[in-house]
Amino acid sequence: MDTACDVLIIGGGIAGLSLASELADRRDSGAGIVLVETERSLAHHTSGRSAEQLIPSYGPAPVRELTAWTVARLLDPRPATPRPLAWPSRMVLVGTEERLQSEAAPGTRGLSRAELVELCPELACSPADVVEAGRLDSTSVRTDAAALVAWHRERAEAAGAQVRTGAPVTAAEPDGSGWRVTAGEHRLRARQVVVAAGAWSDQVAALFGGAPLGLRPLRRTAALVRLAKPLAPDHPMVVAADHGWYYRRAGNGALVSPSEAVPSAPCDAQPVLEDVEDLLARLNTVTSLGATGIERAWTGLRTEAPDGVPVCGFDAAVPGVLWLAGQGGYGFQTSxxxxxxxxxxxxxxxxxxxxxxxxxxALDPGRFQGGPGAG
Ligand SMILES: Cc1cc2nc3c(=O)[nH]c(=O)nc-3n(C[C@H](O)[C@H](O)[C@H](O)COP(=O)(O)OP(=O)(O)OC[C@H]3O[C@@H](n4cnc5c(N)ncnc54)[C@H](O)[C@@H]3O)c2cc1C
Known part of the structure; x- marks a missing residue:
């Protein structure tokens, strides 16, 4: 028998789960909400592979506004959680004065090289023409992605929402008042559908007749590396202003990334180990971190809209289909x-x-479909 629902969310990453949990707040019962996910586990793809940092000064203006709101929400969750979902964790951009000037965002403070080295002593050995100065964002926070995902799932299910894993959406047809959808062994009837399928969003929307937005999945790798000497617990995340690398403390080691953005088809992205090895060699040249080896590396797809701003809005031509996609490198911080x-x-x-x-x-998909915001 078909399961009928008000809202069918396609995709069990941070985007789909945050929405399922938000909808739980809107209704006496979430019984009308179903979330389906291809994989057997939630957050299997990009949402399980992030750096878990929320940086209010990072990204274009709409992203910064959405990030400030998200940070405030996660620092003060309602109802309160036994463990914090987010906590203060500063971020400092480093590079040439010229580059830092072009990256200067509201809410950040310039640091001289001396101030920067006091904050991050491992940069004392950096070539002075490469690391001339810094820009500190003290409002940045860290999250625990797995805890956040679990929290959203619990909230949604407690309100009656159904979460179905191992349920890829493969077919859809209009049925007069909404959509009839096949998701693995499930047959669903939904009044409204949300496409929150990350790198697969253009493909999934096409099943409903939606024209592609031109979303671009871009590969990015991160790795946990061992350090000769651990960083201090309050050590800020350090990000190269030219977006060539970043690192942050992770236990006794560090999480590092070469910050690559290599176009990819939607897939289960895998790391290119040489990228990480090259990065370690570079970091050991420009810092005294003393990275001694790679513990684990992983890769995810940051999927961007053509203008780099996330997409949230109804399809311009297909009734009842809402896009929640194109979060790029901002999926957690805007979630x-x-x-x-x-x-x-x-x-x-x-x-x-x-x-x-x-x-x-700015979020409306109409900007790519001849609607609001189209230029
Ligand atoms: C190395 C790296 C570091 C990052 N660091 C940060 C960071 O510090 N802060 C930040 O904010 N962001 C960061 N990001 C970006 C962030 O991880 C993403 O923006 C976010 O995870 C995207 O979430 P999503 O739910 O849209 O996509 P996903 O997590 O990919 O979820 C989409 C889901 O849809 C499912 N799906 C696809 N097709 C179907 C179908 N037909 N039927 C059912 N389900 C389907 C997929 O299986 C997938 O699980 C980082 C990304 C990477 C790769």
């Missing part, structure tokens, strides 16, 4: 705000006044 915007659209038809009209318009 709660994107979920709230999506929930507003599903239940009220418009994003509420908590979000600026400029940002709500």
């Amino acid at each position: 709660s705000a994107m979920a709230r915007a999506a929930a507003d659209l599903l239940f009220n038809g418009a994003v509420g006044p908590w979000c600026s009209p400029a940002t709500a318009t």
Whole structure:
């Protein structure tokens, strides 16, 4: 027998789960919500492979607005959680004065090279023409991705939402009042559908007749590496202003990334170990971190819209299909705000006044489909 629901969310990453949890807040019962995920486990793809950092000064203006909202929400979750979902964790951009100038964002503070080296002594040996100075974002926070995903799932299921794993959506057809959808062994009837399928979003929307937005999955690798000497617990994340690498403390070692952005088809992305080995060699040249070896490396797909701004809004041509995609490297830091915007659209038809009209318009997929924001 078909399962009927009000909202079918396709994709069990941070985007889909944040929405399922946000919808739990909107209804007496989440019984009308179903989330389906291809894989046997949630957050199997990009959402299980991030650096877990939320940086309010990072990204274009709409992303920064959504990040500030998300950070406030996660620092003060309701209801309160036994363990924090987010906690302060500073970030410092480092590079040439010229590059830092072009990356200067509101809420950050310039640091001289001397101040930077006091904060990050491992940069004392960096060539002075490569690391001239820094820019500190003290509002940045760290999250625990697995705990956040579990929290969203618990909230959604406690309100009656159904989460189905091993359930890839492979077919859809309109049925007059909504959609009839095949997801693995499940047959569903949904009034509204949310495409939160990460790198696969263009393909999934096509099943409903949606024109592709031109989303670009870009490979990025991260690795846990051993260090000769652990970093201090309050050591900031250090990000090269030219986006060539970053590192942050992770237990006694560090999480590092070569920050590559290599186009890829949607897939289970795997690391290229030489990229990480090259990075270690580079880091050991420009810092005194003393990285001694790789413990584990992984790769995910940061999927960007053509203009680099995430997408949240109804398809311009296909009724009842909402896009929640294109989060690029900002999927965690914008997650709660994107979920709230999506929930507003599903239940009220418009994003509420908590979000600026400029940002709500910037998110609309119509900008790629001849609708609002199209230029
Ligand atoms: C190395 C790296 C570091 C990062 N660091 C950060 C960071 O510090 N902070 C930050 O904010 N962001 C970071 N990001 C980006 C962030 O991880 C992503 O923006 C976010 O995870 C995207 O979430 P998502 O739910 O859209 O996609 P995904 O997590 O990929 O979820 C989409 C899901 O949809 C499922 N799906 C696809 N097709 C179907 C179908 N037909 N039927 C059912 N299910 C389907 C997939 O199996 C997948 O599980 C990083 C990314 C990488 C790779």
